[in-house]
Amino acid sequence: MNSQLKRGTLELCVLSIVNEHDCYGYELVNRISECMQVTEGTIYPLMKRLKDSGTIDSYIVESQEGPPRKYYKITDIGASELERLSGEWFEFIDSVNKLLKGDKG
Amino acid sequence: MNSQLKRGTLELCVLSIVNEHDCYGYELVNRISECMQVTEGTIYPLMKRLKDSGTIDSYIVESQEGPPRKYYKITDIGASELERLSGEWFEFIDSVNKLLKGDKG
């Protein structure tokens, strides 16, 4: 899969999933992998960026199935960021599809 | 506009436009700018990459309105590349939209 296409949209995908329910990184990798190829080397740095920018918070939960999990929770900032990115995404689709159809505007 | 979103799709847009009719770089910048923000610093290097990869050819045409124009023409390789990228794009939209809706698959 064209990894360039994912640029910018993975942030949207992660925020959308975390907005539904708190998730840990490994879970996100598996969840997103059901729809598109993605690896830990992509997701973990992304979660760090999102946390640094205040769009998500995190907390640790012990697990019986392995090492502790770092769960992520969306913040108010994250919720409005999700709103913004979502709008941007659908606008972008329209723009590209118009170009592909040969329309103007 | 989120410049990360454009990654990978600008190549598709350019090929789609050039597939309709031969274009020169400056014209492509203006044409695409009707739909999304894009600059010469993006398009000219892209055209060079496309030519290097054999998806487009170019030829010079004198102009009364300024310096000579470098027109681009799609090749057979470019046409099938356009087909491939187009499919990839629509598949990608579906994947992202499924994730946003919370569907599986």
Added chain:
DNA sequence: TCAAGGTATCTTGCTTTACAAGGTACCCCG
């Protein structure tokens, strides 16, 4: 006991590509 495999985290280095900024040069008009 200890190796293997699943779970879970993180980092380093590479690569691609959008873009700002700057440069060159043509043409016409005032």
Added chain:
DNA sequence: CGGGGTACCTTGTAAAGCAAGATACCTTGA
């Protein structure tokens, strides 16, 4: 001759996806 529109190109920077590798927890089975 100077300004503005047209047209080309390059350099350097930044963002972000990903391969690869490191660490460590837990369970299962030989």
